[in-house]
Structure formats: structure tokens, C-alpha cells
Amino acid sequence: MRVVKYEDLAGHLASGNDFIVELGEQKGIGSSSLIIRKCGKTILIDRGIAFEGTGVDKLTTFPVGGNLEGIFIDLMIFTHVHADHAGLIVPTVLAHEESRVVFSEKTLEELKIVLADSLSIQRKEAKKAYLSGLPAPAAMFSEDDVSTFMARVKAGYYEVVNTDEEDVWITWEDWPDWDFGFTFSGHTTGSFISCIKTPDGDGIVATGDVSGHNQETTQGVKTLSKSFLEMADFRKCRRIILITEATNGNRNLTESQEAMDARLKTVLAETERKGGNALLPVFMVNRGPNIVAKLVRLGFKVFVAGGVRKTLAVEVGTEIVKRWKADGTVMFIENWPNYTNQIRTAARGEYGFRPIVTSSATLDQGAGVDFAIEMLPVPENVLISTGHRFDGSAMKEFFEIKNKPIGPGHTIVLNTTDAGGRQVKRTVNIRCGGYHFDYSAHSDRGELATFANRINPSVVFIKHCTKDGFHGLESALRSELEEKCPPINWARHLHLFELWFGTCNAQAPCHLTRGFFCAIICTRRSYGETDRFSTDFYEVRRGVPWSGRSAL
Numbered sequence: 001m002r003v004v005k006y007e008d009l010a011g012h013l014a015s016g017n018d019f020i021v022e023l024g025e026q027k028g029i030g031s032s033s034l035i036i037r038k039c040g041k042t043i044l045i046d047r048g049i050a051f052e053g054t055g056v057d058k059l060t061t062f063p064v065g066g067n068l069e070g071i072f073i074d075l076m077i078f079t080h081v082h083a084d085h086a087g088l089i090v091p092t093v094l095a096h097e098e099s100r101v102v103f104s105e106k107t108l109e110e111l112k113i114v115l116a117d118s119l120s121i122q123r124k125e126a127k128k129a130y131l132s133g134l135p136a137p138a139a140m141f142s143e144d145d146v147s148t149f150m151a152r153v154k155a156g157y158y159e160v161v162n163t164d165e166e167d168v169w170i171t172w173e174d175w176p177d178w179d180f181g182f183t184f185s186g187h188t189t190g191s192f193i194s195c196i197k198t199p200d201g202d203g204i205v206a207t208g209d210v211s212g213h214n215q216e217t218t219q220g221v222k223t224l225s226k227s228f229l230e231m232a233d234f235r236k237c238r239r240i241i242l243i244t245e246a247t248n249g250n251r252n253l254t255e256s257q258e259a260m261d262a263r264l265k266t267v268l269a270e271t272e273r274k275g276g277n278a279l280l281p282v283f284m285v286n287r288g289p290n291i292v293a294k295l296v297r298l299g300f301k302v303f304v305a306g307g308v309r310k311t312l313a314v315e316v317g318t319e320i321v322k323r324w325k326a327d328g329t330v331m332f333i334e335n336w337p338n339y340t341n342q343i344r345t346a347a348r349g350e351y352g353f354r355p356i357v358t359s360s361a362t363l364d365q366g367a368g369v370d371f372a373i374e375m376l377p378v379p380e381n382v383l384i385s386t387g388h389r390f391d392g393s394a395m396k397e398f399f400e401i402k403n404k405p406i407g408p409g410h411t412i413v414l415n416t417t418d419a420g421g422r423q424v425k426r427t428v429n430i431r432c433g434g435y436h437f438d439y440s441a442h443s444d445r446g447e448l449a450t451f452a453n454r455i456n457p458s459v460v461f462i463k464h465c466t467k468d469g470f471h472g473l474e475s476a477l478r479s480e481l482e483e484k485c486p487p488i489n490w491a492r493h494l495h496l497f498e499l500w501f502g503t504c505n506a507q508a509p510c511h512l513t514r515g516f517f518c519a520i521i522c523t524r525r526s527y528g529e530t531d532r533f534s535t536d537f538y539e540v541r542r543g544v545p546w547s548g549r550s551a552l
Helices: 006-014 089-094 105-131 143-154 226-230 257-273 287-297 308-316 318-326 339-347 367-375 394-402 445-455 467-484
Strands: 019-022 034-038 041-045 050-052 059-061 075-077 100-104 159-161 168-171 179-184 192-197 202-206 239-245 278-281 302-304 330-332 356-358 382-385 411-417 423-429 433-436 459-463 488-490 495-498 519-522
Touching: 006 019, 006 034, 034 202, 089 143, 100 105, 100 179, 105 143, 105 159, 105 308, 159 168, 239 445, 257 278, 257 287, 257 382, 257 433, 278 367, 287 302, 287 308, 287 356, 302 308, 308 318, 318 330, 339 367, 356 367, 367 411, 367 423, 382 394, 394 411, 394 433, 445 467, 459 467, 467 488
Parallel strands: 041 075, 075 100, 100 159, 202 239, 239 459, 278 356, 278 382, 302 330, 302 356, 382 433, 459 488
Antiparallel strands: 019 034, 019 495, 034 041, 050 059, 168 179, 168 519, 179 192, 192 202, 411 423
16 A cells, blocks of 8 residues: 555556555545556546535535546446535546446436536525625536536436346446446445456455445345346456445444334424424435435425425435325425515424425525524424534534533524525524434444455455544454454555556557447346347346345
């Protein structure tokens, strides 16, 4: 292992050595961007962004290297839609016309929502800066960039796989002796685990973000299924290199999903009995649809605002959402001119007891702030956090204040905007109740250790974690695997690890011919659709659908 400078990366790529190096994750979690150099090919897995602080003091942290201009990238894989993994998908992909690109159908569906939302936020931030006499923040991408990206998706430039419904193995004719497998990871709709069989006989497993437990909209993944691995004889690899996340590597979830659901139901029932209402600020992707579906299953009617209105249909299903809206189970806030009035009406419970699910989970922006201004001063109401409380966020500050004795200083400053788009600070009294539910979408330490154990890797690289996360998972692996425990490494920012075992006779990289696709080996449900590739260039081998998969 060596710590390298990004400026020296081109030299390492030209050295002929195989290696991995993480270009992001300066703070441990966020801005994931992993380079794998293997058998003469350069593979990029994810290109995300991270945030330090929140609200008006929020700083965006990027992986090093800009859009990696000057580096020939043979293949890009984007594991899911979340900003810390795909925040820079548009500018990075557009900067590398030489690259093949792989992502999932559900990731694409949510990208259409997330990218539009990002452009809207960029416009608002530019306007706020102008009104404050400040220069506009640099835009990550433009509307033209997004239009170009989506046009290329439609034209078939990229490999879009349906891993929510099927396991997929891909080979390309101009990549002899390579196999690429993708299978659902359980983390969020559209997320997948990547498996790579290389010409020198190695097998690489890159988890992306993974969840070993069920959520409302996704089924947990304990390990790679036997049927998936058999589709490409993956077990015959001379060694398996595991690259795993460890967001929760230092902890096990202390409360079961069933226990949390029962506690949530009790809290909401008591809030209704007292005549109050509940505010559940969430992120619009994954957590928002999950919480709406959970509340419906627990027997509550729900009021939905913010971006959750758009992601709900993608993750729960269009027909289900239509039915919920038709029978009054779910009610969506309307946009202007009734927006402000509906916030007050919903916050006061005038639509009946309807827990309010809205973005954003940090309480630093979005409709959640507007609801909080109305609801936090009311003792009968409750604010419910359903996930990680980020340092520096208004949500984290709320719970820090709630833990203090009642007295002076029980206020919080929230950032909102006036009708003209100017930044406004609102001081809000905190008198409502507060509850936290740890509905994590990441595997905990025990689930991560079980996943690794069943893969039986020859070497493990742990990433996407804090120092405590690394040491927590490292300890769990050593305890579970004992004398069979392989070497374990922390693949943190700009730490380059050479994959020195063996060599291969890879050819120098050449430019790709679009659409020259050799084979897809996958499970395909009988929907009657056709693939965008001609049958002259691919074949389909039927396997086991998700409902019939068996773990090792």
C-alpha cells in the first residue's frame, strides 16, 4: 500500500500494475469514486459527492480529479442513484465518450427526478447568491448536459440493466475473457452489487451499498445467491477480491424492524390521542417512499410533500400510489398557489390525523422546514427522525436541544426563503416531542461479516466508512473467520493497493464500437418486451427470478 497524489495517477496507470485506489471518501463516507486497474483496463465504480456541514454553511466535497479528464476509462459502473455514489454521473460520463457505462433501470428512473431537482436547487442557490451580492456557486452540470445525457440513454449508448427483477451477467466481444455480473444489493431501489471475472482468473466483488435486512420497498440481501454465481462459474475464480462498504461497520442494529414498527405505531397513536400531529422529515429517495409505505401498512393515512411525491411511484409502484390517492390513504400537497395554506392546514391536523412525510431529512431545506416552523412550537406534536442525524444539521441540533432541561435556549434557527427567494432565518421555539427510529438502509456489522464470510474472499478491502467503521468490521471478520481470515485493508482516500498476484496479457485499450454487444446472461421475466440490442449480437440464458433465489 502507498499513499499517492492524484497527479501521479497517470503514471501508475501506465505502469502495467494492477491496483485499486479510492479517489473520494476524504471524510470516510461520501463522494465514493473507486478506480480498479486490472489486466490493462481501467474501471471506475461510482463518482459521487459528499456534504460537510449543512444549511447555509454546507460545503460540497468532490472526489479528486475533476471529471478525470486525460484518463482513459474503459468502463464506468454506477451502483445506485444516491448523491454520494452518482452525484457526478452526468459530467463524468459526458467527459468520457470512450467509456462503456452501466447502471440500472430504476437508477435511471430516479435520476430523471434527482437531476431535475438538482438543477432546480442550482437555480435557487444562484438566485440567493445574487440577492446577497455574492457570486453564484459553480454549477456541477447544466440543463444542456442533462439533456445530452438523457438523449444518449435513449439512443442506447449505455448498458441499462434491470437488477431489481433479474440477475445479469454481461460479456463484450471486444473484452475477451471478461465477465460482468450485477445483482440487487437490497440497499435501495435500483442498487446493485458488481461482480467482475478478469482474464487472469481473479474474481472481484464490489458491494456498493448493501442491506442485509428487509425494508418496505426492498428485500434484504444476505449474500450472493448460488444461482447468480453459477451463471458465470464465479466460484472457479483463482481468488476472490471483496471490496465492501462498512457504513455501519462499528455497530449492530440494537432494535429489530418489528420492534421499531411497534414503537412507531405507539408513538403515533398517542400523538393522535393528544390531538397533535407528526412530522417525519426524510430524504426523498429510498427513505421517503419506505416511510410512506410503512405508515400505510401500520394503518395510518399520510400527507406527502416535497420530492417524495415524485419518488414514491418509482419505488412503490404507480398503480399502488394511484389507488392510495384515489381512496384518500395518501394525500399530496399541491404546488402554488395553495402551497402555504396547505402546509398550515396539514400541520394543524385539519385534514384529520395524517403524519406528514416530506423532504429534507436534515431540516436544513425543503418543505420540511416550512412544516417545522408551524409544528415545533406545539407541545402535542412530535418530530420523528427515521435515519442518520448528520453533524451540523438542524435535525441533529433539535435532538441535542431536546436532551437539555426545559428552560431558556430551547429554540432553533431554521433557514427558509421569503417570497422573493431571499434567505431568511427563523427562530423557532421547540416544545414538541422528538423520537428517533434507526431505519438504516445499510447492513450492520453482523450482516456485513456474514456477507463476507459466505463469499469466502482471499482478500478484503473495506471502504465507505469511518475509522471506527473499519476497525469494527475488521474485528467482526477476524472473530467470525478466525484462522481462515484473509488480509483486510482499509481502502481510504488515495491509498493505492497493488493487486500483485499473477499477470495477464491484456491488449492496450482501444476505442469502443457502440452497440457491439456480445452476450447478456440473465433472468428475464415474461413481459413480452424486446431488448434494444439485435439478436444477432446477444443471447439470453434463463435463470432464477428474484423470488426463487437461494443463498449460499
